[in-house]
Amino acid sequence: MITTTKQLLAISSAALLLSASACKPKNAATAVSSDAASKAYVAPGKYDEFYNFVSGGFSGQLSVYGLPSGRLLRVIPVFSVDPEKGWGYSEETKPMLNTTHGNVPWDDLHHVELSQTNGEIDGRWVFVNANNTPRVARVDLKTFRTAEIIELPNSAGNHSSPFITENTEYVIAGTRFSVPPDDVNGDVPINTYKKNFKGYISFIGVDKTSGKMDIAFQIECPAINFDLSHTGKGPSSGWFFFSCYNTEQANTLLEVNASQRDKDFIMAVNWKKAEEYLKAGKGKKIPAKYVHNTYDDKTHSSISEMKNEVTVLSAKDLKDICYFIPCPKSPHGCDVDPTGEYIVGSGKLAALIPVFSFSKIQSAIAGKQFDGEYDGIPVIKYDAALYGEVQKPGLGPLHTEFDGKGNAITSMFVSSELVKWNIKDLKVIDRVPTYYSVGHLCIPGGDTKKPNAKYVIAYNKITKDRYLPTGPELAQSAQLYDITGDKMQLILDYPTIGEPHYAQAVSADLIKGNSVKFFKIEENANPYATKGEGNTKVVREGNKVHIYMTCIRSHFTPDNIEGIKVGDEVYFHVTNLEQDWDIPHGFAIKGANNAELLIMPGETQTLKWVAEKSGIWPFYCTDFCSALHQEMQGYLRVSPVGSNVPLTYSTGKNLPPADSTK
Amino acid sequence: MKKTFVYVAFSVALLAAACGGNNQSASKDNTAASDEKKASENPSYDPKRGEGKFTHVDVAATLDPKMADEGEKVYQLKCSSCHKTTDEKLVGPGWKAVTSRHTAEWIMNFVTNTDEMLNKDPKAQAQLEICLVRMPNQNLSDDDARHVYEFMRKNDGVK
Numbered sequence: 001m002i003t004t005t006k007q008l009l010a011i012s013s014a015a016l017l018l019s020a021s022a023c024k025p026k027n028a029a030t031a032v033s034s035d036a037a038s039k040a041y042v043a044p045g046k047y048d049e050f051y052n053f054v055s056g057g058f059s060g061q062l063s064v065y066g067l068p069s070g071r072l073l074r075v076i077p078v079f080s081v082d083p084e085k086g087w088g089y090s091e092e093t094k095p096m097l098n099t100t101h102g103n104v105p106w107d108d109l110h111h112v113e114l115s116q117t118n119g120e121i122d123g124r125w126v127f128v129n130a131n132n133t134p135r136v137a138r139v140d141l142k143t144f145r146t147a148e149i150i151e152l153p154n155s156a157g158n159h160s161s162p163f164i165t166e167n168t169e170y171v172i173a174g175t176r177f178s179v180p181p182d183d184v185n186g187d188v189p190i191n192t193y194k195k196n197f198k199g200y201i202s203f204i205g206v207d208k209t210s211g212k213m214d215i216a217f218q219i220e221c222p223a224i225n226f227d228l229s230h231t232g233k234g235p236s237s238g239w240f241f242f243s244c245y246n247t248e249q250a251n252t253l254l255e256v257n258a259s260q261r262d263k264d265f266i267m268a269v270n271w272k273k274a275e276e277y278l279k280a281g282k283g284k285k286i287p288a289k290y291v292h293n294t295y296d297d298k299t300h301s302s303i304s305e306m307k308n309e310v311t312v313l314s315a316k317d318l319k320d321i322c323y324f325i326p327c328p329k330s331p332h333g334c335d336v337d338p339t340g341e342y343i344v345g346s347g348k349l350a351a352l353i354p355v356f357s358f359s360k361i362q363s364a365i366a367g368k369q370f371d372g373e374y375d376g377i378p379v380i381k382y383d384a385a386l387y388g389e390v391q392k393p394g395l396g397p398l399h400t401e402f403d404g405k406g407n408a409i410t411s412m413f414v415s416s417e418l419v420k421w422n423i424k425d426l427k428v429i430d431r432v433p434t435y436y437s438v439g440h441l442c443i444p445g446g447d448t449k450k451p452n453a454k455y456v457i458a459y460n461k462i463t464k465d466r467y468l469p470t471g472p473e474l475a476q477s478a479q480l481y482d483i484t485g486d487k488m489q490l491i492l493d494y495p496t497i498g499e500p501h502y503a504q505a506v507s508a509d510l511i512k513g514n515s516v517k518f519f520k521i522e523e524n525a526n527p528y529a530t531k532g533e534g535n536t537k538v539v540r541e542g543n544k545v546h547i548y549m550t551c552i553r554s555h556f557t558p559d560n561i562e563g564i565k566v567g568d569e570v571y572f573h574v575t576n577l578e579q580d581w582d583i584p585h586g587f588a589i590k591g592a593n594n595a596e597l598l599i600m601p602g603e604t605q606t607l608k609w610v611a612e613k614s615g616i617w618p619f620y621c622t623d624f625c626s627a628l629h630q631e632m633q634g635y636l637r638v639s640p641v642g643s644n645v646p647l648t649y650s651t652g653k654n655l656p657p658a659d660s661t662k
Numbered sequence: 663m664k665k666t667f668v669y670v671a672f673s674v675a676l677l678a679a680a681c682g683g684n685n686q687s688a689s690k691d692n693t694a695a696s697d698e699k700k701a702s703e704n705p706s707y708d709p710k711r712g713e714g715k716f717t718h719v720d721v722a723a724t725l726d727p728k729m730a731d732e733g734e735k736v737y738q739l740k741c742s743s744c745h746k747t748t749d750e751k752l753v754g755p756g757w758k759a760v761t762s763r764h765t766a767e768w769i770m771n772f773v774t775n776t777d778e779m780l781n782k783d784p785k786a787q788a789q790l791e792i793c794l795v796r797m798p799n800q801n802l803s804d805d806d807a808r809h810v811y812e813f814m815r816k817n818d819g820v821k
Contacts, residue, residue, distance in 0.1 A: 532739040550743065
């Protein structure tokens with residue numbers, strides 16, 4: 001079904017391209033001009049100018065590219081296990097993937113938001129969402145690792161997430177699916193949607209210094225679908241804007257039933273007002289279970305805590321927090337320009353792009369220019385909020401980013417193009433094809449007060465014929481365009497992991513200098529750390545055996561271990577004693593049902609391994625570390641239950657000399 | 663026409679790259695050559711002192727036992743994996759008599775400026791040819807380096 005839809009879209013977009021006027025290039029080759037290669041070229045050994053953080057879609061991970069080269073620098077594991085880095089396999093990282101539903105090993109990561117101070121990217125953290133089992137994660141840009149994951153109660157399909165306020169006061173997450181709240185019996189007929197279902201948006205507080213997240217409050221809204229959102233800024237500081245669809249409140253065949261009304265809504269939320277109500281005690285504490293997982297760079301391990309309560313503000317009861325603004329038709333992107341005055345709603349089924357004015361919205365609210373209410377929420381008159389409409393921009397507008405020079409660029413899914421238009425006069429200035437069916441787009445800082453508009457990147461849904469075929473599933477793809485001139489110019493295609501949704505890009509200067517090179521061994525507070533080879537040991541506690549092991553170029557200590565019995569749970573607590581950049585060691589033991597470890601310098605990581613049968617079990621280092629890496633190995637001897645082989649361990653000794661013929 | 667342009671652009675890029683590459687490797691060779699010169703001929707390079715921040719270390723005639731104890735802690739954490747305190751070679755050379763083989767300055771520069779010394783210093787390079795594992799830079803602080811040196815003195819019998 002999905003394939004069929006995709007094929008249809010591909011065919012229709014191809015047809016559109018063919019039938020389009022002569023100003024469009026006839027094929028991909030003519031769209032690329034001769035200096036494209038040099039513009040995307042970064043010489044070997046040279047750094048890229050930008051980091052590009054790209055959502056990994058259904059891979060559940062976050063990828064990091066360098067721009068303009070499009071070179072993949074790293075895949076940061078977030079919501080899915082990652083054998084390459086031991087994420088979700090090592091004992092230290094397992095709690096990070098814990099949820100109220102137990103371990104969730106694979107999720108769907110859609111959106112990416114870099115932390116901001118005063119409306120500008122500050123390079124400290126990047127926030128990402130888990131779409132399926134609703135969660136928000138914070139990735140620390142000193143280590144390029146997931147530092148924290150928080151689950152969201154009363155939510156399902158965490159799509160309108162994570163978007164942040166101007167000073168990262170809050171990470172905002174709106175639910176896509178409305179569902180019965182967690183504290184009531186959800187065992188109700190599905191067609192009682194209007195009566196029993198609710199839509200919740202979460203405001204996650206972020207500690208200014210540590211970045212630690214905690215749900216400050218949720219706003220209970222009518223049962224509709226929340227799609228995307230963005231913060232106000234400048235004059236619209238203190239406000240947040242959400243695109244809403246399915247205002248028909250359909251609970252089946254949404255493709256048809258949620259596309260009935262001419263207009264859905266942009267919801268404007270006065271979160272400063274919500275804060276006041278919260279302080280005044282207008283919030284209601286309701287039972288709600290959600291987990292909060294944190295990773296600590298000192299203990300090199302994570303903990304998962306269960307939370308039991310959340311504070312909820314009712315949009316219906318507290319009249320002046322939320323307002324609906326009619327927006328044609330099934331709006332997807334909801335984007336605020338760098339000045340904070342203009343809010344762009346991209347109605348994906350509309351043949352125009354409405355641009356709303358924040359100052360007009362304020363006058364409309366003050367003058368009560370309402371068109372009645374929707375489920376208790378005032379609806380502002382369309383014309384009273386509208387600045388103007390971009391006419392015939394293209395087909396299927398989805399997302400808009402800004403260049404900071406008074407222009408907006410909108411992605412057109414159905415007509416496969418990027419369209420640049422002027423915010424003041426709403427005239428289309430330029431358009432350029434994408435290959436094919438562009439979804440998200442990204443300008444470095446393109447949703448902040450200060451875009452750095454050298455490039456725009458298109459993240460495409462279909463790549464048919466762009467790369468060598470690889471069976472039924474093809475390379476996912478991004479396309480890089482130079483936007484420094486009058487015409488947007490395609491300069492590079494580069495493949496991405498998963499299916500890319502939102503992405504953000506930032507000048508490398510803001511981040512590269514803060515990168516941690518290794519963890520100080522003196523500060524390692526893992527309870528199973530071994531600080532120095534002299535402290536290595538093997539400790540039996542019943543059928544659990546803890547091996548306190550060290551590694552350094554190029555040996556493990558101990559590397560000969562005997563006295564393990566069948567059925568023992570063996571914990572390899574491996575400490576990497578190196579204190580130098582780029583010297584991780586790996587650890588793998590034959591028959592591990594788990595995975596392998598990758599241990600950064602100064603870090604301790606633990607692999608659980610169950611001794612299944614007697615014999616000799618070799619282990620070795622999996623990360624090439626020195627000229628004698630191939631010598632970095634050891635043996636573990638497993639004996640039957642009840643055998644009298646004593647527990648011994650050593651490195652560099654051959655005790656007892658049992659193979660002596662003397 | 664367009665193809666020609668592409669070709670020209672490419673060849674220019676290639677030329678530029680080639681020039682850049684040549685220049686870089688040439689300058690690197692120059693540096694290496696001049697370093698060798700430095701090491702062997704240039705009187706400003708002192709092979710007894712090595713390369714690094716330590717130019718003169720005050721060493722008393724008698725041992726500072728407190729410093730030596732601190733040094734032993736660093737040894738246990740960061741050095742003992744590869745160095746024995748006897749004259750036996752493990753991954754790296756044993757430490758017995760190391761304080762008579764090298765000056766305090768050379769040792770402290772080597773343990774804090776490991777990579778540069780391994781690239782330049784004749785004695786360090788000779789040792790690398792024997793061990794074949796580049797000594798890891800274990801990021802010792804200046805104090806750590808001094809303490810480890812004192813522990814080496816203790817190990818060599820200084821009272």
